[in-house]
Amino acid sequence: xxxxxxxxxxxxxxxxxxxxxxxxxxxxxxxxxxxxxxxxxxxxxxxxxxxxxxxxxxxxxxxxxxxxxxxxxxxxxxxxxxxxxxxxxxxxxxxxxxxxxxxxxxxxxxxxxxxxxxxxxxxxxxxxxxxxxxxxxxxxxxxxxxxxxxxxxxxxxxxxxxxxxxxxxxxxxxxxxxxxxxxxxxxxxxxxxxxxxxxxxxxxxxxxxxxxxxxxxxxxxxxxxxxxxxxxxxxxxxxxxxx
Amino acid sequence: xxxxxxxxxxxxxxxxxxxxxxxxxxxxxxxxxxxxxxxxxxxxxxxxxxxxxxxxxxxxxxxxxxxxxxxxxxxxxxxxxxxxxxxxxxxxxxxxxxxxxxxxxxxxxxxxxxxxxxxxxxxxxxxxxxxxxxxxxxxxxxxxxxxxxxxxxxxxxxxxxxxxxxxxxxxxxxxxxxxxxxxxxxxxxxxxxxxxxxxxxxxxxxxxxxxxxxxxxxxxxxxxxxxxxxxxxxxxxxxxxxxxxxxxxxxxxxxxxxxxxxxxxxxxxxxxxxxxxxxxxxxxxxxxxxxxxxxxxxxxxxxxxxxxxx
Ligand SMILES: Nc1ncnc2c1ncn2[C@@H]1O[C@H](COP(=O)(O)OP(=O)(O)OP(=O)(O)O)[C@@H](O)[C@H]1O
Ligand SMILES: [Mg+2]
Numbered sequence: 192x193x194x195x196x197x198x199x200x201x202x203x204x205x206x207x208x209x210x211x212x213x214x215x216x217x218x219x220x221x222x223x224x225x226x227x228x229x230x231x232x233x234x235x236x237x238x239x240x241x242x243x244x245x246x247x248x249x250x251x252x253x254x255x256x257x258x259x260x261x262x263x264x265x266x267x268x269x270x271x272x273x274x275x276x277x278x279x280x281x282x283x284x285x286x287x288x289x290x291x292x293x294x295x296x297x298x299x300x301x302x303x304x305x306x307x308x309x310x311x312x313x314x315x316x317x318x319x320x321x322x323x324x325x326x327x328x329x330x331x332x333x334x335x336x337x338x339x340x341x342x343x344x345x346x347x348x349x350x351x352x353x354x355x356x357x358x359x360x361x362x363x364x365x366x367x368x369x370x371x372x373x374x375x376x377x378x379x380x381x382x383x384x385x386x387x388x389x390x391x392x393x394x395x396x397x398x399x400x401x402x403x404x405x406x407x408x409x410x411x412x413x414x415x416x417x418x419x420x421x422x423x424x425x426x427x428x429x430x431x432x433x434x
Numbered sequence: 435x436x437x438x439x440x441x442x443x444x445x446x447x448x449x450x451x452x453x454x455x456x457x458x459x460x461x462x463x464x465x466x467x468x469x470x471x472x473x474x475x476x477x478x479x480x481x482x483x484x485x486x487x488x489x490x491x492x493x494x495x496x497x498x499x500x501x502x503x504x505x506x507x508x509x510x511x512x513x514x515x516x517x518x519x520x521x522x523x524x525x526x527x528x529x530x531x532x533x534x535x536x537x538x539x540x541x542x543x544x545x546x547x548x549x550x551x552x553x554x555x556x557x558x559x560x561x562x563x564x565x566x567x568x569x570x571x572x573x574x575x576x577x578x579x580x581x582x583x584x585x586x587x588x589x590x591x592x593x594x595x596x597x598x599x600x601x602x603x604x605x606x607x608x609x610x611x612x613x614x615x616x617x618x619x620x621x622x623x624x625x626x627x628x629x630x631x632x633x634x635x636x637x638x639x640x641x642x643x644x645x646x647x648x649x650x651x652x653x654x655x656x657x658x659x660x661x662x663x664x665x666x667x668x669x670x671x672x673x674x675x676x677x678x679x680x681x682x683x684x685x686x687x688x689x690x691x692x693x694x695x696x697x698x699x700x701x702x703x704x705x706x707x708x709x710x711x712x713x714x715x716x717x718x719x720x721x722x723x724x725x726x727x728x729x730x731x732x733x734x735x736x737x738x739x740x741x742x743x744x
Contacts, residue, residue: 249654251744277656287651304657
């Protein structure tokens with residue numbers, strides 16, 4: 192699973208339309224390789240969130256085929272989807288924190304849903320909140336947190352269970368550049384543990400922060416491959432020492 | 435970079451049931467609350483009353499029928515007192531000689547007069563009103579047609595003015611009514627159960643919609659339908675159990691009070707209509723069944739709505 196060349200996601204001629212409107216995603220054919228770090232860029236309205244929704248199983252495509260973790264997710268019976276979702280970590284563009292739960296309980300939620308014992312989850316959750324700089328706010332309800340703080344809770348919740356695939360939609364949209372870089376380091380650390388990461392962003396400065404990341408670009412719902420990385424992923428070198 | 439230490443140990447991605455406190459943490463404010471416990475309480479009280487009433491009626495009918503089986507009444511309708519009494523005496527003698535007759539009791543005149551006094555007043559005491567002579571006859575077995583016709587032909591010989599009727603016949607319409615009442619009670623119980631289920635359905639639907647956002651989040655984080663339904667079942671269990679027990683206790687208290695009231699009448703009807711231990715167990719089943727119906731309804735409601743999510 193950790194081998195860099197294995198496919199974790201494969202899209203084949205995928206199209207998506209909402210209701211009776213035109214297609215917001217068209218002819219998407221690409222492969223995500225296990226253990227790599229992807230950025231998804233594109234103008235506002237290009238379809239980034241729509242593509243991520245397909246990835247985190249919130250939407251079925253109108254046409255085409257999607258395989259994830261080696262299985263066809265379109266024909267997968269509904270009852271099998273929760274098990275699949277547990278292998279994902281998602282940072283929603285609108286955070287989606289549970290309103291009446293504290294920051295701590297929001298971050299603990301994926302672990303609780305997976306049956307981790309209380310005494311086993313307390314420390315990791317506290318550590319994670321410390322790491323995103325919210326150790327002191329672990330009892331706070333989302334409504335009392337700033338936008339950036341909510342975003343950090345959402346990120347902590349997405350990564351806490353060490354998912355196999357992390358999908359993050361504008362995860363640094365509401366934080367200052369310094370925190371943005373710090374959060375990116377979190378994703379990188381997770382990536383190094385074997386998680387495949389997909390980060391949607393239109394912040395081009397971010398792209399430069401992760402040297403061996405691959406870039407996907409959406410233009411009006413169509414994928415372009417500016418670096419050719421999707422078709423010909425470069426061999427992954429050992430992480431270079433950072434200056 | 436010290437980041438790796440902050441991730442939880444790679445976890446077995448099982449699916450734990452979200453029971454107890456854990457479920458409360460996920461959706462703490464999901465007490466269906468509002469009127470539901472009260473609606474269930476009222477339904478449970480009414481159901482207990484209907485069930486208790488139906489059982490009491492059944493007991494009454496059953497014991498009365500058993501008491502009357504083999505009971506016969508002979509009337510001698512004859513205006514002339516002398517002829518009447520003569521025929522009555524001969525009829526009583528003839529009946530006593532018949533095989534299968536357990537007892538023969540001519541009803542004394544003054545007892546008869548007392549029986550009809552409420553309707554006829556003082557006149558009952560005089561001979562101005564020609565009361566028939568009555569003889570109570572008890573057969574050893576049930577009064578079937580063959581025996582009746584044998585007794586009738588025997589009577590016709592010695593007392594032409596005699597009329598013989600099985601006592602069960604008089605009460606035929608009463609039994610009919612009791613049967614109808616029992617059907618009514620069963621229908622009532624069915625309707626009350628349906629109404630409770632409808633109340634739970636509405637409450638579960640509202641609670642689901644009020645918590646839709648949270649449910650969607652839990653759903654997207656990999657919570658399965660059983661876990662989410664479990665959260666609702668927990669609140670339904672608490673709410674409906676509270677209501678059902680309260681209602682059932684109230685209903686049972688009313689049953690006991692009614693029983694004592696009837697007991698004060700000393701009419702014998704009550705004795706035969708009182709509830710046995712087994713009957714009370716049946717009545718105690720009412721709140722249990724109600725909670726069960728509530729749980730099933732809530733689960734079904736939530737599952738159907740979850741089924742509409744991808
Ligand atoms: N639920 C929906 N129903 C109908 N149309 C939608 C829906 N969601 C998105 N769209 C449309 O699909 C297109 C792509 O939207 P999407 O949210 O995927 O863009 P995006 O690249 O994420 O934009 P942004 O950078 O602003 O987040 C837009 O034209 C949008 O109006
Ligand atoms: Mg978007």
